[in-house]
Amino acid sequence: QEQLVEVGGGLVKPGGSLRLSCAASEFAFGDYYMTWIRQAPGKGLEWLSYISTGGVTIYYADSVKGRFTVSRDNTKNSLYLQMNNLRTEDTAIYYCARGRFTGWYLDLWGRGTLVTVSS
Amino acid sequence: EIVLTQSPATLSLSPGERATLSCRASQSVYNYLIWYQQKPGQAPRPLIYDASERATGIPARFSGSGSGTDFTLTISSLEPEDFAVYYCQQRSNWPWTFGQGTKVEIK
Numbered sequence: 001q002e003q004l005v006e007v008g009g010g011l012v013k014p015g016g017s018l019r020l021s022c023a024a025s026e027f028a029f030g031d032y033y034m035t036w037i038r039q040a041p042g043k044g045l046e047w048l049s050y051i052s053t054g055g056v057t058i059y060y061a062d063s064v065k066g067r068f069t070v071s072r073d074n075t076k077n078s079l080y081l082q083m084n085n086l087r088t089e090d091t092a093i094y095y096c097a098r099g100r101f102t103g104w105y106l107d108l109w110g111r112g113t114l115v116t117v118s119s
Numbered sequence: 120e121i122v123l124t125q126s127p128a129t130l131s132l133s134p135g136e137r138a139t140l141s142c143r144a145s146q147s148v149y150n151y152l153i154w155y156q157q158k159p160g161q162a163p164r165p166l167i168y169d170a171s172e173r174a175t176g177i178p179a180r181f182s183g184s185g186s187g188t189d190f191t192l193t194i195s196s197l198e199p200e201d202f203a204v205y206y207c208q209q210r211s212n213w214p215w216t217f218g219q220g221t222k223v224e225i226k
Contacts, residue, residue: 035215045157045206059214059215097162104210105165
């Protein structure tokens with residue numbers, strides 16, 4: 001069935017970098033816009049970034065602008081999030097989610113990958 | 120950035136009762152408001168989009184209303200599986216933003 005699987009989380013020191021990947025399967029990945037959302041432990045959801053179907057249009061939350069870079073490779077059915085200069089407050093579960101043009105809501109989510117930033 | 124404020128933070132109800140959750144926006148988001156449900160250890164699931172349209176497969180006991188700055192999610196009769204955290208999200212302006220969530224717990 002349609003699925004998104006995030007990988008790449010782990011433990012990293014403050015100031016370090018990490019690259020998350022999100023692999024899509026069983027749907028036409030290139031037909032959908034994609035987003036990254038995170039959730040700090042015990043906290044609410046925080047929208048991080050948007051990337052259009054072709055990767056031309058990109059938006060970021062102010063909290064990650066200039067540090068995080070979203071990209072996609074439609075030939076590999078994959079979404080990426082390059083995270084640089086990580087801070088302790090970036091500790092969270094990171095979800096990728098597929099965007100549906102009808103209604104512009106996020107209709108398919110991955111299970112998330114945990115990023116822990118700690119010395 | 121548009122701030123979404125959800126109330127109450129926690130709603131304690133019994134199965135079969137009606138739940139009414141509120142989401143207020145700091146400026147008009149027109150009807151570009153989405154509701155999600157999240158259960159422990161799971162990713163969020165979309166319930167309502169465009170303020171009042173049910174997402175695919177969502178039961179009729181879930182309904183949404185409102186426009187502009189004030190929105191409501193109503194669960195007409197709580198089922199055991201409805202006890203969860205509910206988030207609203209606006210897509211009117213970048214950056215998209217979520218409310219802080221309302222937890223619906225068993226009384």
